[in-house]
Amino acid sequence: MEYFLQQLINGVTLGSIYGLIAIGYTMVYGIIGMINFAHGDIFMVSSFISLIVFLALLSLGLTFIPLALFLVLVISMVITAAYGWTVERLAYRPLRDSFRLAPLITAIGMSIVLQNYVQIAQGARVKPLPPIIKGSYTLMEHDGFIVQISNMQIIIILTTLILMLGFSWLISRTSLGRSQRACEQDRTMAALLGVNVDRTISLTFVIGAALASVAGFMYLLYYGVIDFYIGFVAGIKAFTAAVLGGIGSLPGAMLGGLIIGLIETFWSAYFSIEYKDVAAFATLAIVLIFMPSGLLGKPEVEKV
Amino acid sequence: MNQSANQGFPLLKVEHLTMRFGGLTAIDDLSFSAAQTDITAIIGPNGAGKTTVFNCLTGFYKPSEGMISLTHPDRTRFLLERMDDFRICSKARVARTFQNIRLFAGMTLLENLLVAQHNQLMKASGFTIGALLGLVSYQPHEKQAIELARHWLDKIGLVERADDHAADLPYGDQRRLEIARAMCTDPLMLCLDEPAAGLNPKESDQLNRLLLDIRREEQIAILLIEHDMSVVMEISDHVIVIDYGRKISSGTASYVRNDKKVIAAYLGVENEEGQGAEVKP
Amino acid sequence: MTAAFSKKQKAVVKGAIISSLMAATMAFLLSIFMLGLRTKSAAGALVLEPRFTLVAGITVLVFSGRLLLHLFWWNKKALSSHSFKQPGWFEQLASSKKIGWFGQLALAQKLKGLGKHGGTIMIALCFILPLLLFFFNLKLGTGLPLRYWFDIATLILTYIMLGWGLNIVVGLAGLLDLGYVAFYAIGAYSYALLAQHFGLSFWLCLPLAGLLAATWGVILGFPVLRLRGDYLAIVTLAFGEIIRIILLNWYQFTGGPDGLSGVPRPSFFGLPFKRYGDQTFHIFFGLDYSSLHRILFLYYIILLLALLTNFVTHKMRRLPIGRAWEALREDETACRSLGINTVNTKLTAFATGAMFGGFAGSFFATRQGFISPESFTFIESAIILAIVVLGGMGSQIGVVIASVVMIGGFELLRNMEGLKYVFGQEFDPSLYRMILFGFAMVAIMVWKPRGLISARLPTIFLKTETAVSPSPQNKGDAQ
Incomplete structure (x- = not known):
């Protein structure tokens, strides 16, 4: 029981990170109907930026950790957003009306570029960071087994919650959200009605990248180890989360993230840690085959 | 085959067809039948559910309720609502065209027509393996298929362009090519989704002649959805009018034309599409 | 055209400079941390190694590159004649006939000509050449x-x-x-x-x-x-x-x-x-x-x-x-x-x-x-x-x-x-x-x-x- 509870807490933490990445997939898919394959690598880039900025601030003599972390988060969001914007501008915008698979292929190309760019710029070795936010609360203790929630986990779960709420507000209440939903429905019509479609799509990428950078920042602090390859696997899992929740649906992405986080954690805890990725990938295949519209998505009616 | 023997043979029978999309009822308890060697037209204002009827008939949608049965002249009966879309073509022998033309744009006209004969050519090629290993003689069958293709290209007057890409054809020719492609599947019923849409009067006329030709020579049922009243009125033996997914009238063209309900629902609503004096009572 | 720039040309140059500046800003943002600071592990901890000249170089390169492209490639027409058109450079690239120098048709025909004989010749070469080289090395001692x-x-x-x-x-x-x-x-x-x-x-x-x-x-x-x-x-x-x-x-x-x-x-x-x-x-x-x-x-x-x-x-x-x-x-x-x-x-x-x-x-x-x-x-x-x-x-x-x-x-x-x-x-x-x-x-x-x-x-x-x-x-x- 205690073991189960502990895994639950770990799973929810992991799921929060996946959920934040998944939002990027789901938004981009909703608006232009393509899988932004490079999104996982945007997340990876952001964790590197966080690491570098943090180290830079430390070496500049900023030792007040909360302020440093806040600055890291803000700078990382800005820079990652710039990456998101650039990827969209270079690889996707020119292909707006090309054939269906073309943007997917450029997305794979972009993903390869980003991975190798980081590898060249920062080296292939893993980058360790000693734990910065320490401390934890003991929730219960039984038979020598302790259920703990660490401060880091609390921060991750809370941040995710706040971002989710703020984000839902952004989509449902602001004019940006309206333009986004208009572009989802009918891009041509939206353009005719004066919505700047290119800008809306760019902004979608920027927001998605900014959210991914929060995830990257928290991933760095939580795990303390990053390398240029983390984006690939995390990206597929977050995509699975997006599909599981129903692609195009924001609450769905969060829910899917949580489920994938839990599946992965419990699988590692009770079955085998080596095959945890297999569990996540198999979930993806099963979901796509049996319920392609996901938990909260709308079924697609084929137009003939 | 003796024409009179087949006249009025009820090939297709649609009973209580209902199709719902979520809360929207696109087709509501629709029943009608179509006879072999007849040209049956389904007309109705925009959004009346015409294309949805077609998509149910050809298996692209599974109807919420109702039965669609197709009886071949040899009395084999097919329940279309239970069949996969591709089997409806290959087994029940129903072929269709699409409202927004769906040709294999990057392939030549001849290739388009050969793809339509896929199933029988697959058998002839020993399911590929036979032909690859040289176990079956595939060439004669291919020759036959090419002859059939040439026959239909001739019918639509495009033999000269057989080796051009389908995408390079003008719009009207693409429409007729799509019909020829459907005919190459050797159907008993041909379903045409707005075949005259976007055609000029001359092309429209060519189309009419092609359809009458097909009926005369192939002895098959033609079911068509139309907006262009002139096509419907000139060549249809039987017209079914639907509005909001319900049948509001059916009968011969002249009967339907004078039906008050039709005038109210169809022509009354869309005066500008009333096609002028011809249809005014 | 006289020595003085026309209004349109001025607008083109101005637009080019602004767009190049924006691109350079972007390049700077993208590279400042990722390329400007390299993480290195030293004595168990990570340290940063600055490489700001690289960032400066890239920023300058992007600026000048984009400016040159603006002036001498995308807007060649606008600067030589008076028609002013400035599509996005990727869109331009995508539809450019200049770059698509080997036209589809010409290539297809060339390939067909090649395909009839060239294919056979190529395959034959693939078979013969290695053996030939092998014997060259063996008999003539070419030492390839x-x-x-x-x-x-x-x-x-x-x-x-x-x-x-x-x-x-x-x-x-x-x-x-x-x-x-x-x-x-x-x-x-x-x-x-x-x-x-x-x-x-x-x-x-x-x-x-x-x-x-x-x-x-x-x-x-x-x-x-x-x-x-x-x-x-x-x-x-x-x-x-x-x-x-x-x-x-x-x-x-x-x-x-x-x-x-x-x-x-x-x-x-x-x-x-x-x-x-x-x-x-x-x-x-x-x-x-x-x-x-x-x-x-x-x-x-x-x-x-x-x-x-x-x-x-x-x-x-x-x-x-x-x-x-x-x-x-x-x-x-x-x-x-x-x-x-x-x-x-x-x-x-x-x-x-x-x-x-x-x-x-x-x-x-x-x-x-x-x-x-x-x-x-x-x-x-x-x-x-x-x-x-x-x-x-x-x-x-x-x-x-x-x-x-x-x-x-x-x-x-x-x-x-x-x-x-x-x-x-x-x-x-x-x-x-x-x-x-x-x-x-x-x-x-x-x-x-x-x-x-x-x-x-x-x-x-x-x-x-x-x-x-x-x-x-x-x-x-x-x-």
């Missing part, structure tokens, strides 16, 4: 680095074969398969395991490995081939990874990360290529022993395998199944309306592609003598896909060109010692291989979504083969 050359040629041919195999799936049937390497892996492990446990020979295992790969293609393909294009891509990617993870963790069976070593080498009709022994290749033919024999032999095996792939694809394209594949790529709904069982048709494409992947895999195993899951990562799938996409989906000759350029070109890059003098001693050109791959994929898709060679030859003609009809230029856009 043949071992290296043959190795590269074999490598390129392996990729050509893989590209041709994947071309069936991606190019003809239009199914984006991101897990192709799984079948390559299955082929390799099938051969290695069959040979180890049952002592079967390469020539017996080759068809078995192909069959096994094809079977797996059917097993994996059956549930997922109903999915839409991009979902299919992700699921195949997931399958590829699942297979790799299983290979990595099933220690007893696959040797896990250590892989399998001592994979038997192929023999020449039962004659092994060994220095010692009584019935070896060189003794039987009365030759002096040379390690090149085996390398040459491997080269010919892969050449034949690749040609087999090409031959079968060529044949199948002209059979109903091949036409159905292409029709499927063009319009799946229309296929179903014509009575084609699309799932079966996709499965055959998937299985055929997988089979050739399996062949290539067992060749890989026998050539390397050692296999491990490391050789079968996603990046390998991406390289093969890149070759197919860049060459022109569905084009056989395109795959050849792309393989030679990509694999051969990067081999050249690796050996460019001269670059070290430019970029410093630490410069390792092979690191840049994949990033160039990635950029090439993006650029080709933007510039020519159908790949370098996008002309498609019809599979059949009603009249005699008189002319190659032009492929619709931007057909891709219509889909």
Whole structure:
């Protein structure tokens, strides 16, 4: 029981990170109907930026950790957003009306570029960071087994919650959200009605990248180890989360993230840690085959 | 085959067809039948559910309720609502065209027509393996298929362009090519989704002649959805009018034309599409 | 035009400067941390090593590059005449006729001329040249680095074969398969395991490995081939990874990360290529022993395998199944309306592609003598896909060109010692291989979504083969 509870807490933490990445997939898919394959690598880039900025601030003599972390988060969001914007501008915008698979292929190309760019710029070795936010609360203790929630986990779960709420507000209440939903429905019509479609799509990428950078920042602090390859696997899992929740649906992405986080954690805890990725990938295949519209998505009616 | 023997043979029978999309009822308890060697037209204002009827008939949608049965002249009966879309073509022998033309744009006209004969050519090629290993003689069958293709290209007057890409054809020719492609599947019923849409009067006329030709020579049922009243009125033996997914009238063209309900629902609503004096009572 | 600038020209210059400044700002933002500060581990902790000159250099380069492009390329017309037009540069690039210098039609005709004789000549050269070189070296003592050359040629041919195999799936049937390497892996492990446990020979295992790969293609393909294009891509990617993870963790069976070593080498009709022994290749033919024999032999095996792939694809394209594949790529709904069982048709494409992947895999195993899951990562799938996409989906000759350029070109890059003098001693050109791959994929898709060679030859003609009809230029856009 205690073991189960502990895994639950770990799973929810992991799921929060996946959920934040998944939002990027789901938004981009909703608006232009393509899988932004490079999104996982945007997340990876952001964790590197966080690491570098943090180290830079430390070496500049900023030792007040909360302020440093806040600055890291803000700078990382800005820079990652710039990456998101650039990827969209270079690889996707020119292909707006090309054939269906073309943007997917450029997305794979972009993903390869980003991975190798980081590898060249920062080296292939893993980058360790000693734990910065320490401390934890003991929730219960039984038979020598302790259920703990660490401060880091609390921060991750809370941040995710706040971002989710703020984000839902952004989509449902602001004019940006309206333009986004208009572009989802009918891009041509939206353009005719004066919505700047290119800008809306760019902004979608920027927001998605900014959210991914929060995830990257928290991933760095939580795990303390990053390398240029983390984006690939995390990206597929977050995509699975997006599909599981129903692609195009924001609450769905969060829910899917949580489920994938839990599946992965419990699988590692009770079955085998080596095959945890297999569990996540198999979930993806099963979901796509049996319920392609996901938990909260709308079924697609084929137009003939 | 003796024409009179087949006249009025009820090939297709649609009973209580209902199709719902979520809360929207696109087709509501629709029943009608179509006879072999007849040209049956389904007309109705925009959004009346015409294309949805077609998509149910050809298996692209599974109807919420109702039965669609197709009886071949040899009395084999097919329940279309239970069949996969591709089997409806290959087994029940129903072929269709699409409202927004769906040709294999990057392939030549001849290739388009050969793809339509896929199933029988697959058998002839020993399911590929036979032909690859040289176990079956595939060439004669291919020759036959090419002859059939040439026959239909001739019918639509495009033999000269057989080796051009389908995408390079003008719009009207693409429409007729799509019909020829459907005919190459050797159907008993041909379903045409707005075949005259976007055609000029001359092309429209060519189309009419092609359809009458097909009926005369192939002895098959033609079911068509139309907006262009002139096509419907000139060549249809039987017209079914639907509005909001319900049948509001059916009968011969002249009967339907004078039906008050039709005038109210169809022509009354869309005066500008009333096609002028011809249809005014 | 007088010396004074017109209003429009001033506007162009002003616009160019603003846009270049924006691009430079972006470049600065992107590079300031990632390139400007390099993390290095020193004494257990990470330290930063500043490289701000690099950032400055990149920013200046982006600014001046974009400005020059604005002034002398995109706005050439605006500055010389008075028409002012300034489309986005990528859009311009995509539709530029100047860059599309080898027009589709002209190329198609050239290729056809080449195809009739050039193909045969090329194949003949592939057969004769290596032997010729070998004897040159032997008799004349020219001392060419043949071992290296043959190795590269074999490598390129392996990729050509893989590209041709994947071309069936991606190019003809239009199914984006991101897990192709799984079948390559299955082929390799099938051969290695069959040979180890049952002592079967390469020539017996080759068809078995192909069959096994094809079977797996059917097993994996059956549930997922109903999915839409991009979902299919992700699921195949997931399958590829699942297979790799299983290979990595099933220690007893696959040797896990250590892989399998001592994979038997192929023999020449039962004659092994060994220095010692009584019935070896060189003794039987009365030759002096040379390690090149085996390398040459491997080269010919892969050449034949690749040609087999090409031959079968060529044949199948002209059979109903091949036409159905292409029709499927063009319009799946229309296929179903014509009575084609699309799932079966996709499965055959998937299985055929997988089979050739399996062949290539067992060749890989026998050539390397050692296999491990490391050789079968996603990046390998991406390289093969890149070759197919860049060459022109569905084009056989395109795959050849792309393989030679990509694999051969990067081999050249690796050996460019001269670059070290430019970029410093630490410069390792092979690191840049994949990033160039990635950029090439993006650029080709933007510039020519159908790949370098996008002309498609019809599979059949009603009249005699008189002319190659032009492929619709931007057909891709219509889909």
